[in-house]
Each structure stands twice: as C-alpha cells, then as structure tokens.
Amino acid sequence: xxxxxxxxxxxxxxxxxxxxxxxxHHPMDxxxxxxxxxxIWCAGCGLGTALNCFLNAxxxxxxxxxxxxxxxxxxxxxxxxxxxxxxxxxxxxxxAIPFATGLKLANPKLKVVVxxxxxxxxxxxxxxxxxxxxxxxxxxxxxxxxFIYGMTGGQLAPTTPTEARTxxxxxxxxxxxxxxxxxxxxxxxxxxxxxTTLHVRRLQRSMCEALLxxxxxxxxxxxxxxxxxxxxxxxxSGLEQMQYYKDQSLIEHGADPRQADIALGGQIVVxxxxxxxxKSYLELQExxx
Amino acid sequence: xxxxxLQGEYFISGDExxxxxxxxxxxxxxxxxxxxxxTEIAERMAERMPDIGGAYIQMEDELASMNAVLGAAWGxxxxxxxxxxxxxxxMMENLGLGIMTETPCVVxxxxxxxxSTGLPTLVGQGDMMQARWGTHGPYEIIALCPSSPQEFFDLxxxxxxxxxxxxxxxxxxxxxxxxxMTERVTIPPVESLKLYPRRKPTxxxxxxxxxxxxxxxxxxxxxxxxxxxxxxxxLTHDERGYPxxxxxxxxxRLIHRLIAKICDNRADIIRTEGNWLEDAEVIVVAYGISARxxxxxxxxxxxxxxxxxxxxxxTVWPFAEDSIRELASSVKAFVVPEIxxxxxxxxVERCAAGKARTILVPHAGGDVHEPHVIxxxxxxxxxxxx
Numbered sequence: 087x088x089x090x091x092x093x094x095x096x097x098x099x100x101x102x103x104x105x106x107x108x109x110x111h112h113p114m115d116x117x118x119x120x121x122x123x124x125x126i127w128c129a130g131c132g133l134g135t136a137l138n139c140f141l142n143a144x145x146x147x148x149x150x151x152x153x154x155x156x157x158x159x160x161x162x163x164x165x166x167x168x169x170x171x172x173x174x175x176x177x178x179x180x181x182a183i184p185f186a187t188g189l190k191l192a193n194p195k196l197k198v199v200v201x202x203x204x205x206x207x208x209x210x211x212x213x214x215x216x217x218x219x220x221x222x223x224x225x226x227x228x229x230x231x232x233f234i235y236g237m238t239g240g241q242l243a244p245t246t247p248t249e250a251r252t253x254x255x256x257x258x259x260x261x262x263x264x265x266x267x268x269x270x271x272x273x274x275x276x277x278x279x280x281x282t283t284l285h286v287r288r289l290q291r292s293m294c295e296a297l298l299x300x301x302x303x304x305x306x307x308x309x310x311x312x313x314x315x316x317x318x319x320x321x322x323s324g325l326e327q328m329q330y331y332k333d334q335s336l337i338e339h340g341a342d343p344r345q346a347d348i349a350l351g352g353q354i355v356v357x358x359x360x361x362x363x364x365k366s367y368l369e370l371q372e373x374x375x
Numbered sequence: 376x377x378x379x380x381l382q383g384e385y386f387i388s389g390d391e392x393x394x395x396x397x398x399x400x401x402x403x404x405x406x407x408x409x410x411x412x413x414t415e416i417a418e419r420m421a422e423r424m425p426d427i428g429g430a431y432i433q434m435e436d437e438l439a440s441m442n443a444v445l446g447a448a449w450g451x452x453x454x455x456x457x458x459x460x461x462x463x464x465x466m467m468e469n470l471g472l473g474i475m476t477e478t479p480c481v482v483x484x485x486x487x488x489x490x491s492t493g494l495p496t497l498v499g500q501g502d503m504m505q506a507r508w509g510t511h512g513p514y515e516i517i518a519l520c521p522s523s524p525q526e527f528f529d530l531x532x533x534x535x536x537x538x539x540x541x542x543x544x545x546x547x548x549x550x551x552x553x554x555x556m557t558e559r560v561t562i563p564p565v566e567s568l569k570l571y572p573r574r575k576p577t578x579x580x581x582x583x584x585x586x587x588x589x590x591x592x593x594x595x596x597x598x599x600x601x602x603x604x605x606x607x608x609x610l611t612h613d614e615r616g617y618p619x620x621x622x623x624x625x626x627x628r629l630i631h632r633l634i635a636k637i638c639d640n641r642a643d644i645i646r647t648e649g650n651w652l653e654d655a656e657v658i659v660v661a662y663g664i665s666a667r668x669x670x671x672x673x674x675x676x677x678x679x680x681x682x683x684x685x686x687x688x689x690t691v692w693p694f695a696e697d698s699i700r701e702l703a704s705s706v707k708a709f710v711v712p713e714i715x716x717x718x719x720x721x722x723v724e725r726c727a728a729g730k731a732r733t734i735l736v737p738h739a740g741g742d743v744h745e746p747h748v749i750x751x752x753x754x755x756x757x758x759x760x761x
Contacts, residue, residue: 178468181438
C-alpha cells in the first residue's frame with residue numbers, strides 16, 4: 087500500500103539527468119491522512135494542487151486544524167475530505183453545503199470548509215449553493231471546476247462550455263454553462279475569487295483570505311482533467327491544459343463577474359472579484375438577539 | 376415564554392407538544408421547511424430556540440433540512456426536523472446517510488393524505504412502509520407512532536433517547552389528526568426525565584474507532600472539534616470510518632452490525648399496549664390516531680358479546696413480530712384499520728403466518744375510520760371460521 091518511502095530516493099528524469107534527492111515526506115504530511123495514500127486522482131489532475139494550496143492556506147491562516155471540519159459531496163473532488171487529517175465528512179451528492187450549515191450552527195467555533203466539485207455543488211447541489219450564499223452563511227466553499235463529471239467517466243456538467251465534448255455531449259454541448267463566480271456573487275457571497283491550478287500562490291492567498299472572511303466565501307479553482315475533459319477536447323495532457331491556462335488567463339482583480347464567462351477556447355478571467363463587508367449569517371443572529 | 380424546558384399542564388396541539396418535548400429532551404438544533412400539517416413544530420421551534428441557546432434555521436427544502444440535522448448532530452447537538460409526506464420523500468436519500476453514518480437525530484413525519492401533494496390538511500397514514508423501506512439498501516429503522524398529544528410528547532423524548540442509545544435516526548410517524556389535535560399535555564419537570572446522553576469515547580484519538588460496535592453493537596460517538604479527526608462517509612467504510620469499497624467484506628461487516636444493533640435489541644426498543652387480550656377471539660391491531668378510533672367499535676363489539684382485544688403498536692418499526700406470532704395462535708383474526716390501503720396489515724399477515732386471518736380495514740385518507748366500519752370488520756372476523 088502507499089506507504090511513503092522510508093529513505094530518500096534519487097529520481098531519474100526522463101532526459102537522463104538526475105534530480106536532487108526527494109524527501110520521503112510531504113511538507114503537509116501532518117495535515118494528511120497518510121494511511122489513506124496514495125490517492126485516487128489521475129496523473130495530470132489539478133486536485134492535488136488544489137489540496138496542497140488549501141493546506142498551505144490553512145497553515146498561513148493560523149486556523150487551528152483541530153477546529154476545522156472539511157465537508158465534501160460526491161465526485162473526484164468529493165474525495166478531498168477523505169485525505170485530510172481533520173474532522174472530515176464525505177456526504178451525499180450535492181448535500182455538502184446543508185450538512186456543513188448544520189455543523190457550523192451546532193458548533194460556531196468550528197471553521198467549516200466545503201470542498202467539492204462543480205457538478206456536486208452547482209448541478210445537484212445548486213439550490214443549496216445559492217441559498218447558503220444568500221444567507222451569507224459562515225462557510226468557505228472551494229469549488230474545483232474541471233468542466234466535467236470525472237468520477238462517473240466524463241459526462242456533461244453544468245459548467246461544460248457550449249460546444250465542448252463529453253461522453254454525453256459527444257457532438258458538442260448544446261447547453262449554456264453556469265458562470266460560477268457570477269452565480270456566487272449574484273446570490274450574495276461576501277467573497278468570490280477564481281484562479282486556475284497554474285496560479286498556485288495566488289490561489290493559496292485567496293484560500294487564506296476566504297478562510298478568514300466571515301460569511302460565505304467562495305473560491306473557484308479551474309482545474310485540468312486530462313483523462314476526461316482533456317481527452318474529449320484535444321488537451322490530452324495536464325501539461326497542455328496548464329499551457330492553455332497560461333495562454334488564456336487574464337488576471338483582473340475586481341472584474342465584473344458578469345463579464346467572466348468561460349467559453350470553449352476563450353479567455354479565462356481570474357482574480358478576486360468580490361470582497362464585501364456585509365453581515366454574515368451568524369453576525370446577523372447576534373444582532374437580532 | 377419561559378426559557379428552557381416548560382413544566383406543568385398545557386392545552387396544546389400534538390405538534391406543539393412534540394416541539395416542547397424536543398426542548399425537554401435537550402434538542403438544540405432544528406432545521407425544517409414549512410409543510411402542512413407539520414409547520415406548527417417548526418414555528419414553535421423558531422420561537423423557542425433563540426431563547427434557549429439553540430439554533431433554528433429554515434432551509435431551502437427538505438433535502439437540506441435532513442442534511443443540516445445530520446451536520447448538527449456531528450457538531451454535537453441533539454437535532455430534529457419535522458415534515459409531512461412530500462418532504463418525507465425528499466428526506467429519504469439522507470435518512471440513508473444518517474443510518475449509514477450512525478448519526479443520532481429525530482425525524483418527525485406528521486402524515487397527511489397522499490400520494491403526491493394529496494390532502495395537505497387532512498389525515499393519512501400512508502408513509503408507514505416508506506419509513507421502513509424508503510431509503511435504498513438494506514437497513515433497520517426505529518419508528519414510533521403517537522396516538523395523542525401527550526403521547527406525542529412522551530414519544531418525542533423516547534425518540535431522542537433511542538437515537539442516542541442506538542446512534543441512529545429515529546422516526547416519529549405521527550399523523551395530521553394527532554398533530555393538530557389539542558388536548559391537555561402534562562410536561563414533567565425536566566429533572567425528572569430520563570435522558571440518554573450521547574456516549575463519548577473514553578479512549579484517546581489514536582485508539583478511537585468511530586464505527587466499531589461495542590457490547591450492544593453501538594459505537595461511542597466523538598463529534599467535530601473534539602480532536603478526534605473523524606472521517607465520516609456514506610460509502611461503505613471500515614471501523615475507522617475509511618472507505619472500503621473494493622471488496623464485499625467491509626460491507627458484510629458493516630451492514631450486519633447496523634442491522635443487528637437494532638434487531639438484537641428489539642426487546643429494549645419495541646413497545647406495545649394491549650387491552651382485553653386475554654380472552655380475545657379477535658384483536659384489533661392499530662397505531663396512531665387509528666388506535667384511538669378503534670376503542671369505540673371495540674367497546675360496541677364487547678357490548679354485543681364479541682371477545683375482541685386491542686393491540687396498539689407504539690413502536691411500529693422494528694415490527695412487534697413476537698407479539699403477533701404469539702397472539703396468532705390464540706385468536707381467529709386480526710382486524711387492522713389503517714388510513715392507507717394496507718401497509719402494517721401486511722406485516723400482521725406475515726407474522727400471523729396463516730394461523731389467524733388478517734382483515735384489513737382500509738381508508739384512502741382525509742378522515743379517520745367511521746367506527747361502524749371497524750365494527751363490521753370485527754363482526755365479520757368472528758362470523759367466519761378460523
């Protein structure tokens with residue numbers, strides 16, 4: 087089973103040069119359930135990067151991990167809850183947000199983070215998403231958006247760009263997709279940011295800000311899925327998808343999320359879009375007492 | 376209104392009695408969605424929770440309500456939701472999550488006429504089998520049926536106790552008649568109530584196995600924020616809570632324990648009430664409002680000299696199999712009036728196993744049975760040969 091190597095091992099590069107010795111430990115091991123590794127994610131997937139950024143953001147934010155609960159739904163991203171060495175809940179499809187809401191209200195001292203995918207949070211769980219944002223519920227929601235259903239083998243998602251191919255839109259998607267940043271902002275989120283997994287430092291910083299923000303904070307992580315989305319859409323490797331993010335991303339803090347649609351082959355506007363001072367759900371309960 | 380639990384005599388509805396009982400039992404979280412005829416429970420909780428340090432939240436639907444209740448339980452609260460048929464249907468998916476993750480909570484279904492939107496303001500008892508089999512997969516469930524506002528109070532306390540004792544969701548299968556009926560309800564001093572506390576692990580986190588059954592098959596429960604670094608999943612899991620989906624082994628162990636922790640403790644869980652059973656030739660088996668309605672035709676039949684008994688199912692699930700089996704060998708027939716087209720009657724018939732007839736007295740819903748309809752069934756039961 088995937089026990090970390092006990093001794094350092096030189097890693098041979100494909101070009102024959104030897105890299106520096108690698109450590110048998112990951113710097114974030116103390117926040118990971120090492121007995122559950124290796125993880126199930128494919129090579130080239132962005133989920134490892136997203137999780138790494140999250141754990142670094144957690145350290146950076148000085149939030150006590152014993153008081154953090156990670157709640158996921160179903161899907162590839164839904165497996166995040168299973169790998170973090172914190173109180174973690176892997177709920178039913180789409181229902182991470184209401185579960186997290188109950189958890190937070192029963193114990194407001196907890197920092198409750200919802201970590202799930204676009205299909206889970208926005209399709210089957212879409213109603214919960216908009217209502218939690220409307221309430222400005224004290225949750226941090228991290229949505230890894232890979233534009234496709236990965237766990238079930240590459241079907242159409244509510245984020246799949248028009249014309250993009252999936253196993254259930256084999257001739258090209260004839261639906262309009264959701265713009266998640268706009269949806270979150272329009273629904274009332276206090277904090278909305280979007281980055282790709284290429285923008286690791288910026289992503290980590292936004293996650294840190296989101297963790298410290300009272301109310302509903304939302305971070306969208308545009309993430310490669312070379313195994314499924316890439317294969318259907320002529321970006322067969324993670325590297326190709328990352329190159330695409332590099333070429334097509336436009337950093338624009340404060341951009342109007344209405345203008346941040348993501349089209350097939352189009353520009354990806356990233357940045358921090360919303361950072362409002364508004365009473366969170368819990369703050370509103372306090373003032374009404 | 377008083378802070379904390381009430382005490383004394385009150386003239387309140389069944390729904391209100393249920394809410395007050397939840398508060399007496401220590402419930403400090405309620406999530407719900409308005410639905411007739413259960414709305415009064417939510418309204419009472421919305422009024423009472425802020426004063427007593429609890430949380431009330433009106434969710435966007437019953438899917439959300441059920442999940443919020445599960446989340447709150449893992450946050451350390453005793454938690455409840457209340458609904459009726461359409462909402463109960465929406466709760467089924469995550470009732471399963473509650474069973475699989477062994478999450479104590481109470482779900483109230485104040486039944487109305489169905490299917491679908493049916494009769495929002497009128498009585499039904501059509502969700503009894505949904506309570507038993509509504510979520511997917513093999514499972515056992517505990518469900519209680521009150522026949523009066525006082526019993527709605529008492530069984531709500533009992534439901535919380537059973538949910539903590541067996542670490543499982545418990546259903547309160549009330550009906551519109553009992554929910555909306557207003558009667559005298561005695562609320563005992565909260566100190567006099569026997570309340571079953573959440574059983575916490577006594578071992579350090581590295582030794583704690585949140586899904587390993589102890590003596591009675593039930594694991595101790597740590598909650599979020601207590602340093603145990605729980606992992607809780609709706610996937611089939613091992614004793615640590617880790618997913619174990621590659622082989623059927625963990626599934627066999629887990630499902631066997633989840634079922635056995637209810638079935639092996641049936642004697643502790645199941646409660647019935649009986650009267651005139653000793654000499655009975657025919658027994659009316661009923662629950663909820665129908666158990667009360669049945670008393671009148673039983674008295675009329677006994678006045679006619681018919682030896683008829685009364686068995687009220689307080690616990691409907693797990694089913695009182697042993698009682699029915701035993702009685703089946705001494706009576707000619709069971710008469711089962713229920714406000715549906717035969718649900719609990721099927722269980723009675725199964726357990727009677729041909730030793731006694733089962734006569735269903737169906738009702739489509741919208742009203743309780745006319746007493747003479749039940750009386751006719753009693754007469755028919757004794758008129759015919761065994």
